[in-house]
Amino acid sequence: xxxxxxxxxxxxxxxxxxxxxxxxxxxxxxxxxxxxxxxxxxxxxxxxxxxxxxxxxxxxxxxxxxxxxxxxxxxxxxxxxxxxxxxxxxxxxxxxxxxxxxxxxxxxxxxxxxxxxxxxxxxxxxxxxxxxxxxxxxxxxxxxxxxxxxxxxxxxxxxxxxxxxxxxxxxxxxxxxxxxx
Numbered sequence: 001x002x003x004x005x006x007x008x009x010x011x012x013x014x015x016x017x018x019x020x021x022x023x024x025x026x027x028x029x030x031x032x033x034x035x036x037x038x039x040x041x042x043x044x045x046x047x048x049x050x051x052x053x054x055x056x057x058x059x060x061x062x063x064x065x066x067x068x069x070x071x072x073x074x075x076x077x078x079x080x081x082x083x084x085x086x087x088x089x090x091x092x093x094x095x096x097x098x099x100x101x102x103x104x105x106x107x108x109x110x111x112x113x114x115x116x117x118x119x120x121x122x123x124x125x126x127x128x129x130x131x132x133x134x135x136x137x138x139x140x141x142x143x144x145x146x147x148x149x150x151x152x153x154x155x156x157x158x159x160x161x162x163x164x165x166x167x168x169x170x171x172x173x174x175x176x177x178x179x180x181x
Contacts, residue, residue: 009096014129014130014159015129018160018161025162032048033049084107085108088103088106089104090151095126098127099126101125103121115146117149130160134155135153136154137154148176148177148178151177152172154170154173
């Protein structure tokens with residue numbers, strides 16, 4: 001079993017490995033274009049470059065690095081929030097290279113001063129080369145009259161080399177956030 005420090009270091013090494021492999025891949029592609037141009041012709045090298053660019057620029061639409069839940073119903077004005085709002089942050093994971101944070105938007109109703117959860121968003125920042133974290137579910141629970149909320153965030157961290165997923169691991173984060181101004 002890896003310790004937390006070993007896991008953080010492994011993620012940093014994984015990112016550096018991805019950068020080295022990407023640089024090596026670019027060098028191989030440049031040499032290949034030169035070889036194709038010399039052996040087959042300019043048109044073939046042009047088609048080869050266009051083909052490579054199409055693979056590189058193709059967006060992966062199933063990837064969602066930011067997961068957002070909207071508790072506030074903005075389309076119906078009668079259910080819209082009327083009061084002051086502010087954000088609270090919870091750090092879910094803090095590695096040497098990156099951080100996963102949960103942002104909770106809460107508000108205080110003018111009428112009864114009760115705190116209400118309006119919105120929650122989870123994102124990852126920092127050096128994230130070779131690993132991608134996709135939030136799948138954000139569950140926020142606040143009991144009436146309390147000044148804190150409980151959260152449960154689940155997601156999948158994918159370990160990739162040159163865009164190919166090598167390993168996927170499930171991550172679940174639970175905890176409490178104090179909701180104060």
